Amino acid sequence: MREDFLHYIWKYKKFQINNLKTTAGEPVVVTSVGQHNYNSGSDFFNAKLKIGEQLWAGNVEIHINASDWFLHNHEQDPAYDNVILHVVWEDDTEVFRKNSTPIPTLVLKNVVDEALLTNYQRLFAKENKWINCEGSFAATDAFVLTNWLERLYFERLERKSETIESLLQASNNDWEAVLFKMLTKNFGLKVNGDSFFSLAQSIDFSIVRKTQSNLQALEALLFGQAGLLNQDVENAYYSALEKEYQFLKVKFKLSNSNVLPIQFFRLRPPNFPTIRLSQLANLYATHQNLFSKLIEGNTLEDFYNLFKVSTSEFWKTHYTFQKESKASTKMLSKSFIDLLLINTILPIKFSYAKQKGQEIDAEILEIASLLASEKNSIVNAFNSLKKVSKTSIDSQALIQLKTAYCDKHKCLQCAIGNALINT
Template identity: 70%
Template structure:
């Protein structure tokens, strides 16, 4: 038995509430169970309960046992002076207010329906399961799942917006700078994401603004800060970048201490840091004022056009400085742009709109529903239980569901868990 389950039982009245009596024998009529309190203090605020002929308005506290009142030291906390009812699973001792009057107690044991208890037992059984509800997940109605996943997606955007707020604080409210850092990080993907972020954070965005009109200069800046120009290589383009970076380093007093080393090992050549950094340089050279364009853009195809960039000429027949390769135009692919939209662009649009008091939720939902579902172990496992993820909104929502609810046993706060308990 968990206290969260008792909160659920009380909140949704999952017990026999006709002819209720306190453990002291007083008649109880519940007019309102109150509002759940997410902060410190009693569990439910502003309840309205009639005890015998007296209507009380105040707070309700919920415990497994009555004696938990003393275990949690509520008798010394003024916040609990206005508790009008103590709701417990088992009443094992009387609880008194400071003036020595007894706090009425409702014992739920024996009042809760067997089907609710059985469903709860099945949901939280100790079997070795990937998620608690995996045996019942497929039976949940599509309508319930669809609404829940949309809400979870917005929750995930809210969570990401807090990370963006931190970057915004560090960047002195410069949205262009925040976008640059997040984009650069996501160009590095999982393998080089933190390394790329360390490069972006080592460059004040005012420098990007000054040099982005000349693509080779911007490329030299990024390559140099990333430590890719430290070797002795005789290639003409390498030497020109190295010379340009030496000038930039002195002009802007650049430092690249603390840059996380880049990785090439086990990466597909198109994901090599050299290729991705050149594409970033091309993007910021071609799309000056990128942040404003992102905020104005509202359709998926327009985003594909906005991010339709390739590497500079040198990288058409190179993946590294040391070796020439078969010529190919190395553009940003649609699946890669989808990742940028999911992890950077849409969260930034959401956070910006939220700060400015706008409402772009419907636009963001439409775009995320137009993007194909991500492919990862979480999404694949959910799809093996029930084919539920076809769009990026759904795959992001499932990641939120698994990481924030399933992994933390928050089934009672989950629409899926509630559906199973209510069967």
Template identity: 65%
Template sequence: MSVAHLKTTQHETLEIVSVGQHNTNSGPDFFNAQLKIADQLWAGNVEVHVKSSDWFVHNHETDQAYDNVILHVVWEHDTEIFRKNNSIVPTLELKEVVDKMVLLNYSKLLSAKDKWINCEADFAEVAPFVLESWLERLYIERLERKSETIEKLLQDSKNNWEAVLFKMLAKNFGLKVNGEAFFSMANAVDFQIIRKLQNNQSTLEALFFGLTGLLDQDIQEPYFLVLQKEYRYLKRKYNLHDTEVVPIQFFRLRPQNFPTIRLSQLATLYHLHSSLFSQIMEISSLKTIYKLFQVSTSVFWETHYSFGKVSKPSNKKITKAFVDLLIINTIIPIKFAYARHQGKDVNDFLLELIQQIPSEKNSIVSAFNKIKKVSHTAMQSQALIQLKTTYCDKNQCLKCAVGNALIVK
């Protein structure tokens, strides 16, 4: 029996006009569904159970939240359900509707043992069109999730988009190892203070280095002592609280990713660009973004990676690969969130932008590529992260386009 020829247990024709909204809280499973039952249009809620009798097991007959249920969807219909006016609640029994092969495929998928993902053995069989369109949707879904985080930052920053951008950039300048430390540093200072100090690069460095505890040492080096003295002054003047800032880590970091280098680059960026958010919102090409982030450290760090130890001179300019990470994790998400906030749709532009950036390299992407070479761009690598963490790890195969393709094949 096809979906186009559904019938209730009372042998009335059933057409699903709209499934409504899935409810993840208490109450019926779907709100505001629209159905045609025997040519009569109904609008209301839908409840789903394994057996019809589960209605009584869950005491729905005494709960007013279920008075507006227009359809009861069950695997097995073992008893009639009545409304308070004694009319029967229409029921759709799935046992005779679902194709036996579909059920077998689903059982096979969920019974996979010792697999990285449930569909590991069959992932490569999925049609390219299905996979490509699903990855695009997953990427937008990931942006939507990040947008929620940005909205929370916006509320905390009293609708100051420049402050939100600074916090996001700070976190991503810290990468995985120091991301939380840099983020806590950004949260420990009012962005208006950053604005006031932007004209002086060394003062910004003193602020960043001081907040992160990098000046809490006894080092007799002229530049260190200058920064230390400056930070003590700033701390008193602005009543700064650095006790809640997460400690900085140097362990297992390459010298170019040392927090000293990244904080100096961040200070340079904000010294050179007083209205960074506005500039990023106006950007319309990848080339312009790379140009905007062509910044280096202050002069002192050209011969140092840490205080107290001189190194071979080098211009520690932000690399293209690092800018790519900033584009993926900060610039595109904040452009997406801002567009949504303004009621605009920039999805096509952002998809075009992200697909110009090479795929990220991480354990999730590598594992998928071993099954099937699928990640060539950053859009695909971001989508695969979303797929693994939101669907595969939670056995959400029925909500996944790949899972559905394998179940109904």
């Protein structure tokens, strides 16, 4: 038995509300269960009850065992003097306020539907399961699942907007600077994401603004801060970058001591950091006001056109500084742009609209619905239970479901868990 289950029972009145009685035999009529409190203090504020012939307005405290009142030292806390009802599963002792007056106690154990309790126990059975409902996930009603996934998608956008808001504060509300940091991180993908983000953090965006009209200078800035210009390489392009970076380093008092190491290991050549940094430099050399253009874009085609960039000339025949390779135009692929849309562009547009008090949920959904589902271990595992992830809305929602609900056993706050418990 978990205390959050008792909160759920009380909050949604999942008990026999007629003929309720306290342990002292007084009848209880619940007019309002009160407001659920997730912070310190009583579990429910401002409940309205009739106990015996007396009308009460105050707080409700819930415990598995009545003795938990003393275990939590509530008898010493004057904040609990306004508790009008103690709701418990097991009544193992009488409880008192600080002034020694007894608090009426209601026992839920005998007034909860047996089927609800059985479903709850089945859901939380202690087995080695990936998620609690994995045996029942496939049977989830399609309407419940679709609506829940859409809600989870926006929950994930909200979570990402918190990161964006934090970056905004650190950047004096400079949206272009925040976009640069988030784009740089996502150009690094999973392997180099943190390294690329530390690289972006090491450069004041004003320096990017001053160098972005010169592609070679911008490449030198990114490669140099990434620690990629300290090798023993002999070619004209590398020497030019090295010379340019030394000039920029002195001019702008640059330091890369906090930049995390860049990785090449286990990456396909098109994802090498050299290629991604050159593409990023080309993107900013091509678009002087990238943030404004992203905000103005409202179709998938707008974004594909905006990100139609490749590397500089040297990288058409190289993947590293040292070794020449077969010539190829290394454009940003559609699948890569899709990842940028999912992880950077749509969250940025959502956060910006939120700050401006604008409603663009329908626009966000329309674009996200056109992007294919991501492929990762979480999405693959859900799909093995039921083929559910078709678009980026689904895959982002499933990541949110697993990390914010399943992993934390918040089944009672999940639409799927609720549906299973109330079957």
